[in-house]
Amino acid sequence: MTNNFLSTRTLRNLSLISLTAIAFSSCEKTESTPAQPYDDGVFIINSGNFFDNNGTLSLVNRSSKTASTDIFLKENNTSIAGGITDYSEIDEKGIILVDNSTDGKDAIEIVNARTFKSIASIKGEIDNPRKVVKAGANKAYITCWDTFNPDYSYKQGFVAVLDLSTNKITKKIPVDKGAESILVIGTTAYVGNVGSQKTIKVIDTQKDEVTTTIEVGANPSNFTLDASNKIWMIAEKELKLFNPTTKIVETKLKAGTNDKKSPSSLSISKDKKTLYCTYNFYDAADGYKLKGEVNAIDIATGTSKTFINRTFTAVGFDTESDIIYTSLIPSYKQAGYIFRYQTSGTLIDSVKAEIAPSGFYFK
Template identity: 30%
Template sequence: MKKLKFPSLFLTGLCLSGSLLFSSCEKEPKSTPAPVAPTPPGAKGPYEHGVFVINEGNTLGAISYYNPSSKVVRKDIFQDENNRPVGQFLQSMAVHNEKAYLVAGGSKKLEIVDANTFKSIGVISGLEIPRYFITSGNKGYLTDYVTYSGNGQVNIIDLNTNTITKTITVGKLPELMAIVENKLYITNSADNFISVINLTTETAEAPITIGQGPSSLVVDANKKLWVLCGSSYGTDPGSLAQVDPVTGAVERNFPILARSASPQDLAINGQKNRLYFTLDNKIYSMGISDAALPATPLVDRGTKGFYGLGVDPQENIIYGAYAPDFSSEGKVIRYNPGGAAIDSFNVSVGPNGFVFK
């Protein structure tokens, strides 16, 4: 359920505009997972450090875990630790204060676990179509479509009591969020604006008009917002825009034209000075000061597209998620900052994103 409907509807290729050129395909070496090692003495748990892969699943989702040092891969750690699945159509995960928050959209819930042991410690249920979660202090913010045809909302959650204290209406199909200077910025993937919420007063402010279909955003080293836009079915021109969150002005806008589907999965490196996104089965990268979109892709997978993207903030290793279908295992390919494939490993069904811890 990463895009706008259930995952099987979104295994489509992405087309690139004429200004972005093709390059040759990369070979992808494989890695052999090592046996599961015991928890090191003094560690808080077996998942204290590593890479978590969010898998939507065919119906039941899963969190896979990868240890870059030992090459250990565990395909469903929530099931391993709790003897039950995490829920239907796992959409996203966030970590805050030694807790992990797992958004299971099909189960209409936010599952809370110990981030180091992955033992369940709570559930917030009664949601509608929850999508993404972000935190600030003792508050959490969860986007919820509510409906596929009308306005969505942001649920404000007290993290001390795990209760929803307020809901604020935003645009249609709200997705990812970012926080800058005590304001929350929300992408609305079926509208042409970003919603803004003042976190002090917990009230909506004037939205920021942007390109059609904003779906992902990041904050750079200069505290500027970068927003990736484009309708889910490729009916509107896509764009990558830089926004000043103080004034709401769109300072730079790079159009991404003619394609069959949208650019996706905007990510940023650990130094917050280099952007990444996927388009037409490729990964593109550009510096935040670059004057134009890149002419060639950093990674080209030919006919095999990416369903998720992440960049390790410590090592700047690029992680690409591949979902061949929604009935078989997915795959993660790791690339060095120059775009050369390092290795790959299998995960659960429908990998769509990463959390680095």
């Protein structure tokens, strides 16, 4: 009798536990955050025409051949007033750098990275913003050229420190003229430039101070981290490998065979063993016609080969899909295009973008 009573009670308790578990499970599903339209995809940074101040951001789903255009306007019922130089996401916030053709009107637009709804707009505190990168929890570094001298030469550049908990600029760190590329490893930031300087600045991100200046060659830019945590960059029309531990340039590579070619955009494969670099040049033998190519460089051997024989502005590698993205700008008055390639170099398709597609953010 007692055993039967205990068994019945045990079964009842188990039933109650099961029902409670189901109830909690239902609550968890109900309370979970629903999917948002900008949780996934490839953002296209359309710089726009500088004097038209019509930069935009487009979004391409990886399975789609059509881009969602001007997503900031779509979600906020207002356009971004200026060209767009960069976009990145830090701690679930999207950071848009806006370069307006009128002095004093450059801005930082901060949005919810999942919904693209505006959170804050910072205006009048930066000039000619170039690149943005995460520099710590709720903290971003933004490279800026500052305003130009009367002869249009560069003034000393700076890195703006953005506190994302207050959405305010807290400090400006002086660096080289034409401050451009920036890469953070641990608590150290490396800042390059396009202002004909031959050095990079090293910043302690905990103190927000420059600790070292290192000479690497003129115009160090397009920083890319490889599998050994070393930095590839473009400097003096070469690809250079900088070791952040020893602080020396270990390798120099000519990514093409024609010295008239100017390397520009640089990206790296998913396994970080192959570099992809765009080269564009005006061919004097063919009426100074603009020509170009994308070269693939094997890091282990240093060998370079023409991967795509076509003129492109930017190249990016999507590690999510193992697909190479390139951008084409027909003119600064009409829509550009994105071309997607397999790693074999085979063209997959093209997607119509907006004016002057100049870069990517892969999410």
